[in-house]
Amino acid sequence: MESQTAIGSWVRRDDGGVKVRGRARYTGDIAIPDLLHVRLVLSPYAHAKITRIDTSAARAMPGVVAVLTAGDLPLVEPEGLTRSRDPLARDRVFFEGQPVVAVVAESEAIAMDAVTEVLVDYDEIEPAVDPMTTLGDDRERVHDSEALGIREDAGAHTTAHGHTEALPRPANATSAQRYKRGDIEQGFAEADSIVEREYVTSWVYQAYLEPQSSMAVPDGAGNLTVYSSTQGSFSTRNEVASGLGIPPQRVKLVAAEVGGAFGAKYALLDPLVAAIAWKLDRPARLVYTRSEDFLASTPAPGTVLQVKTGATKDGRLTALQAKVVVDTGAFPGETAGIVSLLLGGTYRFPNLQIDAYEVLTNKPGAGAYRAPGAPQACFAIEGQIEEMARELGLDPMEFRLKNVTEEGDLMPDGPPWPRVGSRAVLETLRDHAAWQKRGENGPGEGVGIALGGWPAGTQPASATCRLNPDGSFSFTVGSVDIAGTNVGMALLGAQTLGVSPDKIEIVEADTDSAPFAGASGGSKITYTVGSAIIKAAEDAKRQIFALAAEMLEAAEQDLELAGGEVRVKGVPGRGIGLDRIASASTAFGGGYAPILGDGRDAHADSAPGFVAHLARVRVDEDTGLVTVLDYVAVQDVGKIINPAGIQGQVYGGVTQGIGWALMEGLYYDDSGHLRTGSFVDYAMPSALEVPGIESILVEVPSPDGPFGARGVGEPPVVAGAAAIANAVYDATGVRPTQLPIMAEKLVEEFQSRRQAGRGERSAH
């Protein structure tokens, strides 16, 4: 029966062909008459006072329509500085590349020329670059608290869970929070092995193919249509509307084709572009150049994680103490919390204390990048686990299995984990040949493993299901498909309705008409919108049965839907096609109401996703070159909806993990200048650096997920850097504590080890 086969079908994304053949129309490709082009004057300094802006020469250029500074934008002033709502610098610039002036012209070329005619005078100010130095400084170095809208009493009370408390906020921190459980003194006292390390990770660029872009088109009647490369239609609409101070329904957000996002595409440029279009009452567009995108988007923050852990010789964890410092750049961020939860929540630490800080520096504001904070946390905790296992002479897999958190174990902020597949992925990897043969390495080779978890998000979602004239169904959703989720949702709809997947279409509508859905982040779209799809399908099915019962003069409970028709069970030939039901419920003069199901869903819990990764590497002792030879990625997906889509996520995530591990980093020098601001300088994995990847999927059903499914987008990137670092450790005995792992640092380490004649354990 068709209904048994939809879920689990291998279905390719249907946007692939369009994209590969260059026919996808991104925001920058949409033709709009009378379009104005925006280009930006960027700050050359990471920190400076603006003493003068002279736009007269630019304004005088033919074809230049406007040259705008912050005060010219019709944006409602937010309570504190925010990245998207303060798109142009006011009197100071806070990071290199910060937009200062927007030039608006009839053509891109004129706008680019005019940018060079804008004169801005700056008085440089010493920038804050190193987060640890800045955290320790008691003067406010980047902003004053007032400018940020931070009230000193804001975090002075503990949160609802009762397991966190606000720490005194250092001058340059935007948040300071302590996660606490048990008694760490006691815990370390019980420990037979204590490992203490500082892990440092770089800023990382999301490196999507399509740069940030937005276009806004006013209709002359007080409404604005915004076309945006965005992950979230509704959130971006709301951001624009509240920026302009108008009701949300006055803004129609059309989610354009997204050429990669990975967490970075959340209304960065939209308020700016909308404000320009609104002010000038003409359509306006800004598409970042790649250089602007490197300088002035929202990369993943650098982190410094000082971690101390203890365990007994029989392999029981006793305590974790950590200081989490997230370099949030010039705007407040939200990464320190997730880092802390995963650092202290992946394994059972009866005693823990994590002090987490977000620290301001003169860098672009940090954003989300696929499982934000998780690769950094995983790198640190998996390094600790690995090193303690080695110190205690324990099997690292068994050590993990003994301590891994499972359903009911508490997270550092208090609530218990729901049902998770952490143990299942570890056990699957344990039984895999690649782990069983871990001892059979050649010279310079090593095997590393890591467990990575992602708490995942949840958000209410809704969808509608409509029967079409040909007996097919259309589901309308408000989510944006940035990762092939629509294919999976079509399978969920097909499964529920008992029709072939090619009879299902998922339609992404704009914010004027779409059923609400959250942004495509947090690996929650299949989990939340997918559940709404199923409910909408069930609703439509009920309506179809009621109509068919009347037409067939049969009882509803005697009907079944299969093969594109509703038929009376056990009575061959007594059926009615879905196309006829569609016709009867839409025909002129017809007496049956149209089939239109709606599905509304809200999950109380999220559905965390766990992975266990294994990397086998070879390290060249002379050059420090790390080559990833084999890779096994085990992931709990709850239920396999579309294996093609999941495997795509796994391959992509592993590839990005290799980038985290060995290549990618945005380096800011002491002046706050970005030294790797182009694809010439910023290294990323190519096909040459990516080994064959074996992807193994495990199904530990999520209680609330559609057919048990969990989100699968973010988990694949979490464990890569940690597994590769552990493999390097296994191969060389050198413990990498910095990401990316730099060949020159490894070589230095090898050399000093040879000179010292002993096995140093830290790469720096």
Place this chain on the structure above:
Amino acid sequence: MESQTAIGSWVRRDDGGVKVRGRARYTGDIAIPDLLHVRLVLSPYAHAKITRIDTSAARAMPGVVAVLTAGDLPLVEPEGLTRSRDPLARDRVFFEGQPVVAVVAESEAIAMDAVTEVLVDYDEIEPAVDPMTTLGDDRERVHDSEALGIREDAGAHTTAHGHTEALPRPANATSAQRYKRGDIEQGFAEADSIVEREYVTSWVYQAYLEPQSSMAVPDGAGNLTVYSSTQGSFSTRNEVASGLGIPPQRVKLVAAEVGGAFGAKYALLDPLVAAIAWKLDRPARLVYTRSEDFLASTPAPGTVLQVKTGATKDGRLTALQAKVVVDTGAFPGETAGIVSLLLGGTYRFPNLQIDAYEVLTNKPGAGAYRAPGAPQACFAIEGQIEEMARELGLDPMEFRLKNVTEEGDLMPDGPPWPRVGSRAVLETLRDHAAWQKRGENGPGEGVGIALGGWPAGTQPASATCRLNPDGSFSFTVGSVDIAGTNVGMALLGAQTLGVSPDKIEIVEADTDSAPFAGASGGSKITYTVGSAIIKAAEDAKRQIFALAAEMLEAAEQDLELAGGEVRVKGVPGRGIGLDRIASASTAFGGGYAPILGDGRDAHADSAPGFVAHLARVRVDEDTGLVTVLDYVAVQDVGKIINPAGIQGQVYGGVTQGIGWALMEGLYYDDSGHLRTGSFVDYAMPSALEVPGIESILVEVPSPDGPFGARGVGEPPVVAGAAAIANAVYDATGVRPTQLPIMAEKLVEEFQSRRQAGRGERSAH
């Protein structure tokens, strides 16, 4: 309370400003990259064989992309000739202006130039122009039956109602149907007055401001987006999809701004433009010139109505015998049925026989024009009623009131009228001062009245209702607002939800995502989609109460929705704002499902609309000029939803009625050439010809309508020509039997009457 005030509010259409300021973007204004422009080679003959088409010179012109004839179009051949599915002539042309060749070029100018380089040789064939002559001809003059897909046995059985029977189909008729009741011989035998007349009405052009237009954009992946000036999104989508032979979901129909339609905008050009875009895999657009629109669109058909009626001297109707001949042009039409129903169904004729024919001639295929067939039928039957009243010396109003059909009276095809306001509108007009003072006319002045009915349509409809972040609501519909219906639907939503109308937005979505609704024709949008709106609002309200009950810890039945919040009845201050409910049901991590109501509706009956019009005219005996001095339009609207919208319909309909009566006509000469094919030759009422119009609305609730409302779009045009003709009759004693009433014909009549010294009663 707000909920009491929404319905009946005077609300202006919000698209007015945009249109008046020239910022509405019609299909021709939408910018699309890479757009191809289509121009047509039209037949200069009304009937001819195509002997040769030479496109070589046109093809050779730079910028010309394709020059296409019928065989080049990738359209699935329909079962018989159809207007939209045979957009280019094959081997013969059947009307002047019929498109023969489509030239496709990179610019409009190139396409226009290339059109002149296409050589088409024709052998002229004698055209069939006069419908009566053609009906009497036993040779097939325009098409053969096979080409039309007419099977001779098609109508050989009576319809379900049992009151119609198929007549033998004459060679040039596409349909021949008899409506029969009682015994007409007997009926006429009982009559004291028998009046027999032939009424002739011209072809009439809908004269919308924006010509027919369509644009199709392929996406390179097998899907097509069509932007169209159309009254019906779904019907046009289906027409395009079936033309191309692809599933309907592959076509996305975006209903563009419509610059007037009046019944003429139903997928005329869309299959042609879609086929061109599909074949060339590039966007293509065709916007008719005004001249093309006059020649080759779908005007209202001319009719010849031979009517004989009888009545007793005490004012009882006894019999109606009629021959209804509708000149359907070169393609089959559907007007004869409505003409017959209204001719025989407005008053109670115990005995009737109506033979109704659609006759082919060499003119463009007839289409719908606001209440298609009704002005013609009304003109005839109201002329008969008026003349019989005069012959019998009866008060024409009382004579009407005595015989008017009401709820339960049978229509000529059998079924009874549902509840209608026919008597109510007559009585209202009877009591009006304009009627009471009808004797107080100056020289050459007269007063005429007419009762007009419109059966109206029904079709299943659906809608959704979404709660927005600011506590406002968005309703998504699949209907097209060609007449301000969205304002009325907003009022229905506001009334149901108890919020202010400015908190309601009606969103027209494209066919990919919209809930199904029928085309905006038949005066059924408020009646059907409006009912779905109410149900969607009720569903949303239930969801809101359920959520609020949980948040407020109160029982649902204790809650009320007013003032933008849900509150516990009788407990001031215990309430929760709709904005907070929106937030709770959409927030990240939130535990309440989004508010999304759906409404699905199907009415078994339609809600006919009746009008009674009174015109006071002055006729200049020397020039024949008829001036409309005063006008009273009484209309039963069931329930007044938006008086502003209704009054707009009344003013527009009355104005068009004056056009029908006195000015408008497409005249085809003996060769089938259109002699009034421009706004220079085709007269229409301007503000100078339109008197003050008094609009009086009567409310006879429709049992199924939203709050009792009926459709109001078409009825206002029905009675105008009849009332004015009756006023001319009253003023002059001359009975107009042809539309438009021609001044020169009246003068001829006056002259011949003066010469004969007696009062002739027919204008020709």
